[in-house]
Amino acid sequence: MKRTIFITALIFSIVFAKESFASSGWQFGLNIPIGASFGFYKVRFSSDAPQTYKDNYAQRKSSVGFDSGLTLQVGYLIGDGEKGISLLADVGYSHDTFAIKGNDIKEYYTFENMQLGILPKFHKGNYAVGFGIGIKIPFQLIHTAESYVNNVKSETMTKYNVDQLDSIFKNALITYVKFSFDYSFYFSEKIAILFGAYIGGDFNLDARGTEKVYIENRHLSSLDIGLQLGVKLGNGL
DSSP: OHHHHHHHHHHHHHHHHHHHTTTOEEEEEEEEEEEEEEEEEEEEEOTTOOHHHHHHHHOOEEOEEEEEEEEEEEEEEEEOSSEEEEEEEEEEEEEEEEEEEOSSEEEEEEEEEEEEEEEEEEEETTEEEEEEEEEEEEEEEEEEEEEEETTEEEEEEEEEEGGGGGGTOSBOOEEEEEEEEEEEEESSSSEEEEEEEEEEEEEEEETTTTOOSSEEEEEEEEEEEEEEEEEEEESOO
């Protein structure tokens, strides 16, 4: 008797879940973010650092760089046709710039990265809001320095591969967070074009490199704002 009740309850639950979450299913998408990056710089000196050294490295303010990328989003959606929630893997390529400036100099740290993260999304109708978190693993850095002396500009550019990043950074692994908003234009039940926007941040870069005598940490971070365009394939919202 108990077994019959249990089997009946299990069948009822499966049928109920199937009917309640009729729009559930796998989703696949490609996403292209394009936006601006506002770099931030914070340095902490050791107690024996000379004042001239502090003056040279402490004077850095925010400047504007450029971000872009191409990511693949794969995951599963649970929904009832009007509302839903999905958990997506967010992997691919990202191009990120950390831009800072001093009195007579501008610096651009431009990374080419492999991105690995997750992106939970909350859906209602054609709208979706997401919160992403993950890491970016650099495989190339271009450091550009623009200096101005007597209104004359000079520029140096140095490229570093993945094996050379230790000479610039104590820690070159980038942590990121991202809030996203998008709207879906459906061409069919399973194909949609996405237009949206995002705001996020990249941080955890310690740009000490070989300068470890007078500097305890030298952190780079950024605030990222932009638009995104994508395509979505799959069942559900």
